[in-house]
Amino acid sequence: MSTVWSRPAKYTAGVAMALFGLYVLHLSRTVIPVLIVAGLLAMIVRPLIEWLMRRLRMRRGLAVGLVYLVLAVLVPLAVLLAVPVIANAVSWVARLDYGSIARAGSKWLESALTSIRNIRLPGAALDSAVDRAVDSALAGMHPGPGAPSGPPPLSGLLQSLGAVLKTSFGMAAGVAGAVFSRIAMTLFMFLASVYISLSCHTWRGSFLSLLPQAHRPEWDGLLSRIDRLWGAFFRGELILMLVIGVMSGLGLAALGVPGALYLGVTAGLLEIIPNIGPIIALIPAVIVALLQGSNLLAVSPLVLAGMVIVLYVLIQQIENNIIVPRVLGGAVELPPLVIMAGVLVGTSAAGILGALLATPVLASGREILRFVHGKLMETGAAAPPDAVVQPRPDAPARRTRKPAPVKKRTGRG
Numbered sequence: 001m002s003t004v005w006s007r008p009a010k011y012t013a014g015v016a017m018a019l020f021g022l023y024v025l026h027l028s029r030t031v032i033p034v035l036i037v038a039g040l041l042a043m044i045v046r047p048l049i050e051w052l053m054r055r056l057r058m059r060r061g062l063a064v065g066l067v068y069l070v071l072a073v074l075v076p077l078a079v080l081l082a083v084p085v086i087a088n089a090v091s092w093v094a095r096l097d098y099g100s101i102a103r104a105g106s107k108w109l110e111s112a113l114t115s116i117r118n119i120r121l122p123g124a125a126l127d128s129a130v131d132r133a134v135d136s137a138l139a140g141m142h143p144g145p146g147a148p149s150g151p152p153p154l155s156g157l158l159q160s161l162g163a164v165l166k167t168s169f170g171m172a173a174g175v176a177g178a179v180f181s182r183i184a185m186t187l188f189m190f191l192a193s194v195y196i197s198l199s200c201h202t203w204r205g206s207f208l209s210l211l212p213q214a215h216r217p218e219w220d221g222l223l224s225r226i227d228r229l230w231g232a233f234f235r236g237e238l239i240l241m242l243v244i245g246v247m248s249g250l251g252l253a254a255l256g257v258p259g260a261l262y263l264g265v266t267a268g269l270l271e272i273i274p275n276i277g278p279i280i281a282l283i284p285a286v287i288v289a290l291l292q293g294s295n296l297l298a299v300s301p302l303v304l305a306g307m308v309i310v311l312y313v314l315i316q317q318i319e320n321n322i323i324v325p326r327v328l329g330g331a332v333e334l335p336p337l338v339i340m341a342g343v344l345v346g347t348s349a350a351g352i353l354g355a356l357l358a359t360p361v362l363a364s365g366r367e368i369l370r371f372v373h374g375k376l377m378e379t380g381a382a383a384p385p386d387a388v389v390q391p392r393p394d395a396p397a398r399r400t401r402k403p404a405p406v407k408k409r410t411g412r413g
Helices: 007-027 032-055 060-094 098-118 124-141 154-208 213-255 260-270 276-292 301-327 336-377
Strands: none
Touching: 032 060, 032 154, 032 213, 032 336, 060 154, 154 213, 213 260, 213 276, 213 301, 213 336, 260 276, 276 301, 276 336
16 A cells, blocks of 8 residues: 555645644744844854854864853943943933923924915915914914913822822833843843854755755855845944944044034944934934034034034945945845835834844845746846855765776777
């Protein structure tokens, strides 16, 4: 009796396995972001692990243990040193007099509306409609004196106090639970990253072994391109954050902008969000220039704000035309509009992690589309000749059989 499954049985088993995989992904939806962060950490430290294996002839386990031991010591130390600076930057930006900004903006808007109201337009109907709209806007900016005044009753104060105490205790319990949960997730992420670093070098071979022999070189080339893309992107982003933060801080200090150090830290941290981060980092710098002016230059706050905008535009031009080509190379060849749209979609779908992963995911999708297009069109573009990866040093060498010598026929003498 044959034990080979029939085609309907194979289809049924395949569909059942796919549905079971989707169900497992649904159950693991809270752990998947932690595993993604663990994989990103393993990808960032992999060049150092491979350097220790290649230069110092260390075994993989020893190299992984040494690198993560250094991380376990240096990362908390760096956090302890960086948290005060970041906290001071956030508190300094939060202490800005946003009330004066709102009042100045309201005064400017009121002046602009009054100027519009004094303009006479052709046509009585249009002129009266504009006047009514302006009067309505001005009335909304200045509420009337009919609002109730006086102290609230005692019962209302006691009820409000009870609600505040209840909310405070609930928030304290929630914060304590969130802290313990974050600590557990961090430990899990660290251990998962260690495991990924120990075993990731075997994953490609395991995947390729499932494919027919004739298709392995092109799939190996595709995986190599995606691997280089992700590694180059995240290592380049770390370098860009450092360079942009230093350049922004030094430029603002040269202009005499107060809080140049904190604004430089903000610009460096926001550099992790492509295209949109630098625009967000520009806003507090312009606000500080408009409110406090320069400590070194004898210019008006408005002129200083224009100089700050020019500085940030110049830094972005240097980044896009000089730093990014040297750091990222051709890893991410996507139009800025596509990257911005991807960041917005990623942010709405997965928050900060989605914004961080939007660019490499789009670039990986580009490589996959090129691969599929080459296979569909049969142009041979699915696996270019330079994409075939050479065997790694730790991969076992394959034995090749030498061709048997050909015997020459000789006639009888």
